[in-house]
Amino acid sequence: MSLVFRKSFDLFKTVKWILRKDIRACLSSLPEKVEKINAVEVEITRTGRRPRSQNPMLEYRHIYPEFLPDPNPNWRNSLREKLERADMLERRKQIDIPEFYVGSILAVTISDPHAQGKTNRFVGICIERKGCGLRAEFTLRNVVDNQGVEVRYELYDPTIQTIQVLRLEKRLDDKLYYLRDALPEYSTFPVDMDPEILPEGTAVPVNPVQVKLKPRPWLERWERQELKGVSNIEEHLKEKDRVRRELRKTPWEKYDLMKQYRKTVPIEDQNEIWGEVYNQLQQMRMSTKKTARKRVITAPKSQLG
Amino acid sequence: MAEGKPPKIICVYNKRRVGLIGDRVLVAIKGQKKKGILVGLKQTQKSKVPKFDSNNVVLIDDNGTPLGTRIHVPIPTILRTILKERTHSKGADYTKLLGIATRFV
Amino acid sequence: MATSNLYLLCKAMNNLRVNHIVKRTGHYTTLRKPKYRPPYWFMPKERVVSEDMLTQENRDFLEEVKQDKQVLQKQMESPLANVEMQQATEWTPFTRRVGLIARKIGNYPLWTKDGKKFQTTLLQVVDNHVIKYIPPEEFNPMKSGKMKKEHWKEKRTLGCLLVGSETIDPSTVTKDYCGMFTNVGMLPKRHLCRFMVSPHAQLPTGTPLYATHFRVGDCVDIRAKTIDRGFQGVIKRWGFKGMPASHGVTKTHRRPGNIGAGGEKARVWPGTKMPGHMGNSWRIIRGVKVLRVNTEHNVLWMLGVAIPGETGAMCYLYDTVLPLKKLKTAPPFPTSLHVDGLPLEYYDESIHAFEQPTIKFEEA
Numbered sequence: 001m002s003l004v005f006r007k008s009f010d011l012f013k014t015v016k017w018i019l020r021k022d023i024r025a026c027l028s029s030l031p032e033k034v035e036k037i038n039a040v041e042v043e044i045t046r047t048g049r050r051p052r053s054q055n056p057m058l059e060y061r062h063i064y065p066e067f068l069p070d071p072n073p074n075w076r077n078s079l080r081e082k083l084e085r086a087d088m089l090e091r092r093k094q095i096d097i098p099e100f101y102v103g104s105i106l107a108v109t110i111s112d113p114h115a116q117g118k119t120n121r122f123v124g125i126c127i128e129r130k131g132c133g134l135r136a137e138f139t140l141r142n143v144v145d146n147q148g149v150e151v152r153y154e155l156y157d158p159t160i161q162t163i164q165v166l167r168l169e170k171r172l173d174d175k176l177y178y179l180r181d182a183l184p185e186y187s188t189f190p191v192d193m194d195p196e197i198l199p200e201g202t203a204v205p206v207n208p209v210q211v212k213l214k215p216r217p218w219l220e221r222w223e224r225q226e227l228k229g230v231s232n233i234e235e236h237l238k239e240k241d242r243v244r245r246e247l248r249k250t251p252w253e254k255y256d257l258m259k260q261y262r263k264t265v266p267i268e269d270q271n272e273i274w275g276e277v278y279n280q281l282q283q284m285r286m287s288t289k290k291t292a293r294k295r296v297i298t299a300p301k302s303q304l305g
Numbered sequence: 306m307a308e309g310k311p312p313k314i315i316c317v318y319n320k321r322r323v324g325l326i327g328d329r330v331l332v333a334i335k336g337q338k339k340k341g342i343l344v345g346l347k348q349t350q351k352s353k354v355p356k357f358d359s360n361n362v363v364l365i366d367d368n369g370t371p372l373g374t375r376i377h378v379p380i381p382t383i384l385r386t387i388l389k390e391r392t393h394s395k396g397a398d399y400t401k402l403l404g405i406a407t408r409f410v
Numbered sequence: 411m412a413t414s415n416l417y418l419l420c421k422a423m424n425n426l427r428v429n430h431i432v433k434r435t436g437h438y439t440t441l442r443k444p445k446y447r448p449p450y451w452f453m454p455k456e457r458v459v460s461e462d463m464l465t466q467e468n469r470d471f472l473e474e475v476k477q478d479k480q481v482l483q484k485q486m487e488s489p490l491a492n493v494e495m496q497q498a499t500e501w502t503p504f505t506r507r508v509g510l511i512a513r514k515i516g517n518y519p520l521w522t523k524d525g526k527k528f529q530t531t532l533l534q535v536v537d538n539h540v541i542k543y544i545p546p547e548e549f550n551p552m553k554s555g556k557m558k559k560e561h562w563k564e565k566r567t568l569g570c571l572l573v574g575s576e577t578i579d580p581s582t583v584t585k586d587y588c589g590m591f592t593n594v595g596m597l598p599k600r601h602l603c604r605f606m607v608s609p610h611a612q613l614p615t616g617t618p619l620y621a622t623h624f625r626v627g628d629c630v631d632i633r634a635k636t637i638d639r640g641f642q643g644v645i646k647r648w649g650f651k652g653m654p655a656s657h658g659v660t661k662t663h664r665r666p667g668n669i670g671a672g673g674e675k676a677r678v679w680p681g682t683k684m685p686g687h688m689g690n691s692w693r694i695i696r697g698v699k700v701l702r703v704n705t706e707h708n709v710l711w712m713l714g715v716a717i718p719g720e721t722g723a724m725c726y727l728y729d730t731v732l733p734l735k736k737l738k739t740a741p742p743f744p745t746s747l748h749v750d751g752l753p754l755e756y757y758d759e760s761i762h763a764f765e766q767p768t769i770k771f772e773e774a
Contacts, residue, residue: 074720074721075516075721076721077515077516077721077722079515079534079707079709080515080516080518080532081516083532083704083707083709084518087518087764088764090763090764090765091764093765094764094765094766094767094768095768110353111525111768111769111770111771112353112382112771113386113524113525113771114382114383114384114385114386115382115385115409116409117773118770118771118772118773120382120409120410122355122410133518134518134519135518135519137352144379144408144410145377145378145379145407145408146377147345147357147358147359147361147378147379148357148358148359149355149356149357149358149379149410150355150356150357150358151353151354151355151356151410152349152350152351152352152353152356153352153353154352154519154527156764157352157353157521157525157527158521158525158762158764158766158768158769159353159521159525159768159769160768161768161770180358352527
């Protein structure tokens with residue numbers, strides 16, 4: 001789900017929207033498309049109709065993407081979304097669901113009726129995040145005993161006891177399914193990893209690692225997807241694949257305004273949503289930061305030993 | 306998979322004939338037919354059930370006793386409940402393979 | 411909109427004067443003579459709103475009047491509150507009580523205390539009010555069934571309660587439709603429904619109905635119109651398997667195949683499953699469980715997503731008819747009263763509320 005703004009319903013206005021330089025700030029999750037558009041529209045001057053400084057609450061759409069509803073208008077209902085958000089906040093009061101992105105390394109403990117000791121801990125890299133509202137899910141991948149394992153968890157499942165972020169970082173892609181076809185060293189993470197704490201106030205680091213893939217056969221045609229985090233696709237391709245890839249390309253997709261429009265929630269709705277939810281989320285973040293600071297201060301003894 | 310062809314599942318002992326975790330299967334391995342239990346699947350599972358990068362089978366005899374001494378691969382914890390249900394008091398005891406497992410995921 | 415279209419259509423067809431009508435006799439094959447006139451009881455609902463040449467002052471005045479009326483209706487006390495003492499009627503397992511008109515607002519998951527996830531449908535009960543009660547002797551609906559009217563009249567034991575949901579602006583509806591409500595002193599409603607009710611479960615006009623009418627854990631029958639899927643083929647409509655996509659199959663992948671047997675009755679039987687219009691039909695789902703009730707917004711959470719209709723469609727809720735899931739203990743009879751100090755949410759015992767702490771399993 002791309003997190004791009006869309007203005008009101010007028011087509012003229014949407015065209016103007018895309019022609020403005022302010023897009024650079026908005027399309028933070030689509031850098032490739034922005035470069036191409038900016039190259040074309042450099043000469044167009046700014047018309048100061050739109051306020052430069054956007055609502056700071058809207059930053060939360062990257063941190064808590066599950067609060068935004070599914071943009072399909074057939075399924076949207078304001079009351080149901082309000083009730084859903086209230087339930088999500090209630091659950092967040094019980095357990096701290098931290099900020100994480102695809103590419104961060106998490107450790108999840110769940111209460112498992114099947115396991116001995118009734119708890120089960122899994123460490124892995126987050127390869128995808130999907131779903132809206134209470135249905136939000138994420139998948140963790142790790143290589144355990146030379147066997148690749150992936151586990152899917154629901155964010156708001158009441159059997160999850162803790163979600164701990166061991167390394168908070170982003171990757172160059174939205175979904176890391178190519179790790180299944182990559183060399184196992186890129187998906188291996190030690191189970192007893194210590195949490196790496198970033199200094200406060202820093203932006204989330206982007207890990208520019210370029211992953212090497214195993215030789216074909218692959219699970220998907222990675223060469224046809226525009227992946228930035230893969231280094232050696234070209235080595236494994238034949239002439240036929242290259243030709244087919246050119247034929248299959250859809251260069252008109254970046255000009256498809258309606259497609260973008262249909263994938264996003266309008267800015268007016270987003271303002272309402274974040275207006276409801278911002279204060280509570282901010283309070284929770286403050287309290288978790290305080291507890292984290294306390295832990296850091298009291299932790300040194302165990303690290304020395 | 307040391308010699309010969311990789312093992313293949315030739316029959317799934319299930320009404321639907323599609324194997325799920327914990328199902329008994331017939332495996333063709335090294336030119337012989339042996340029974341086994343499915344321990345890990347590549348198929349997408351329900352939430353909290355792990356999905357593996359390869360389909361894993363633990364070879365078993367008719368009484369449910371595993372033929373090997375150790376399982377190196379991690380095993381999902383759901384197997385414990387599934388195998389307990391499958392085990393009848395006078396039939397085969399499938400829970401023995403949980404004893405030789407090294408790691409549970 | 412649909413009703414005014416029907417009216418216009420009927421009017422237009424009245425002028426056509428079709429002379430030649432094909433008539434066939436037989437059981438299934440009777441072609442009904444097309445009707446060009448709406449029945450005498452038909453009352454168009456929507457009004458063609460034309461531009462009134464009103465000044466801004468007058469328009470503001472009208473708005474004020476509407477607001478005042480709405481506020482008055484909201485503040486109107488439930489007539490049940492006064493009549494409390496007089497009720498000697500008690501609930502028996504054979505009494506039928508009112509249902510509710512609800513709107514489907516969406517689905518979301520809820521978890522049980524065992525950690526299992528279930529999808530639930532949310533139904534919102536928007537301002538429901540009782541409009542009229544018609545006792546069994548006077549109730550005379552247009553019955554086009556097998557039982558003749560005289561026999562049916564003798565067997566009648568249930569009265570009819572007219573319930574309306576969602577108050578609308580009186581200036582958008584016709585005077586006849588509005589008059590139906592103003593005769594009893596209510597503002598017009600968007601949707602109306604008849605609920606067949608035992609005479610001692612009757613309610614006075616203007617009684618508001620709330621979601622707490624159904625308790626958590628009760629089972630409910632839901633009657634609603636299914637999603638209109640349009641003209642559909644035989645595979646989607648009747649679940650036929652179709653034919654293989656390859657292996658020499660020529661031009662036949664999603665067709666019905668054979669439509670009849672040979673022999674003596676070598677014809678296509680009436681009722682043969684064929685492609686046609688699918689959906690937009692009334693269906694009743696029995697035994698749907700209520701998992702959670704919110705008293706502030708009057709929302710019910712129902713187990714499962716099988717409730718017919720799309721998001722935003724209306725559905726009618728009744729007490730279950732299924733013998734094993736019927737009410738065994740007395741429900742709020744004849745309906746629940748609006749009390750101020752009610753808890754915000756009611757949860758079923760098996761459902762885990764999000765305010766409760768994380769689920770933990772104990773060692774057996």
